[in-house]
Amino acid sequence: MPKRRRPLSSHCQDFLADGVPEVHQRLLEHVLANNAKLSKVRIAKLPYGIGIVASEQVKKNEEITFIPKSLLINLHDIQFPNSSPIDHPTKVHSSLAAYIASQLHESDNDDPFISILPSFSSFKSSMPLFWSDEVLNNCSPWVRSFAIKQQGKLKDDYAHAVKMHCERGVEFSKEEYDWAWAAVNTRTIYYRPKKWYKVPAEDCMTLCPFIDYYNHDTKGDESCTVSFSADGLRVTTQKAYDIGEEIFVTYGEYNNDHLLVEYGFTLPNNRADNFNIDHWVLPKLSSRHEKILKEISFHGYAFTFSQTVMYSGSDLMVSVDGDSEYLLDENEVCYRTMMALRLAVISENMLEKGKRYKDFMKLVEGEMEEDDYVKLYAGDEKKVGEILEDIIKTVEEFAEEKMPSLRRMLEEKESFDQKDSIESAIERWRQCIDMITKYRAKNE
Known part of the structure; x- marks a missing residue:
């Protein structure tokens, strides 16, 4: 005989949508019994899990959740x-x-x-x-x-x-x-x-019980803010919401690699997505080039462990990472990558002396405009473009080698229990290849 679902109190009914497993009802009752305050929100079962939706029209700058300090762990x-x-x-x-x-x-x-x-x-x-x-x-x-x-x-x-x-x-x-x-x-x-x-x-x-029901979105200017005070934690909207619309907070503008390794998911339309290309940029640099880039804080991959502490208020979000990276997104490669490659095309015997190197340092220090540098060293910029194209082509070849390997694993009985992780890895490669395809289309 199936287990009977215990009846909801009238107060809890306001904050729990149909179809949500009973275990979430228990948590809801717990936080409400301990002086949490919820307004116009509801725990709901969504296609990808549990989240928070608006139970009625919600205005901009409206406080929708308060969790007292006593509930924090x-x-x-x-x-x-x-x-x-x-x-x-x-x-x-x-x-x-x-x-x-x-x-x-x-x-x-x-x-x-x-x-x-x-x-x-x-x-x-x-x-x-x-x-x-x-x-x-x-x-x-x-x-x-x-x-x-x-x-x-x-x-x-x-x-x-x-x-x-x-x-x-x-x-x-x-x-x-x-x-x-x-x-x-x-x-x-x-x-x-x-x-x-x-x-x-x-x-x-x-x-923080209940707050972690709010799912992540990269739109920091639209996602709810989370703020602390002496008595607890508050969630406040930055935009209006319609009935049934999912309400988000943001962990920060992280790419899908970061979201995957830290949180175990990727976003299909992540406007903050990009792809780390350190692995392919660094071989283009000599040790002397790398030394200079480190001195001017333009070196890429110096991997130290990163512990990200999620916080939705933009003034208090913390991320402790290693050196910044060389990145490619669907629109461009990052400025750091371009600067590294501009240094790479300066021969070692011209480093730290000569007009070209001095002009490069002026560019680094903001004493020369990028457009002026590009015009002055058009030949070098052509070489930079050729190196960049070679890097991107190598990345594509790498992805095209890895994806078939993962697909073959899906067909092996020994990998049956790894099906979800393999599919996640394949999906991430699809996103990266799509990024490169869009980059090429916009930069032809």
Whole structure:
């Protein structure tokens, strides 16, 4: 006999659309019972998951969600042994994941927030961090490198969590910890209480029930803002919404590679999308060229691990990355790429001397207009264009080699359990190839 769905309170009915699984009803009841305030919004089942839609007409600059400080889950507001980043040498991501994992072993735990977190199988299929070497080897160099860095951080964080917490009676398995680590990585927002003024920005992480129902959109000027005050967290609209329209926040203007490795999804029409081409630009540079580019902050790929703390308010969004990158989007290659290639065509015996090098430095320092430089060194610009075309052609060939390899994996029985990750990798390559096709059409 099927399990009967428990009846909704009249108050909850206002905020839950039909077809949403009951587990979300429990969380809704929990946040409302703890003084959360919701206005004109509704949890809804969408084609790609759960999200927030307008239950009636919503105006611009209207506060639609308030979550009190008491509902936040972070190392400032919860009691957990040896977890304070002020009193102990604690890694916040590590300890917060340990806390979430440990709750699975609490006999009296029936936390409605933990019950709505994605399953581990969902994380394993969607996040490159958990993909097999065979799949990662057929992804872009940037995705593969980032995933490997994440694997290293997860390994270090687990060792830290075991040392700091398990020796004091906290229980969790490696798989439970991996699941919790992924949940923290994909669902935290930036939060800095006054006491944490010395804590690094990348460690100011909190989980916020209900707020994480809001899905991401790159339109920062239209997506809702999220702001903190002493009593809690507020979501405010930047545009009007019609009934049934999905309401978004933004994690930042991230390309689909970043969204894939950090959050496990890509956007089909991501206006912030671009493609990292460091792997193909750097071989065009000599060590002396690279040294100069580093000195003037125009060097690309110096990969350090990036921990992004999601925050929807543009004034407080935090991203801690390595050096900036060489990028291509559907309209152009970035200015940094052009500057690197302009230096690359200056022969080594002319570096740091001669008029051409001095004019290049004037361009770098803003003492010469780009149009004037291009006109003055038209021959060099032609060489830059030829190198760039060779790079783009090489990228295309690389993608055309990787996609068939991934498709062959789909046909192998041994790869059946990797179907979702393989399809995600193929879809990302499709997006990149489409980007290059549009770039070519606009720059012929």
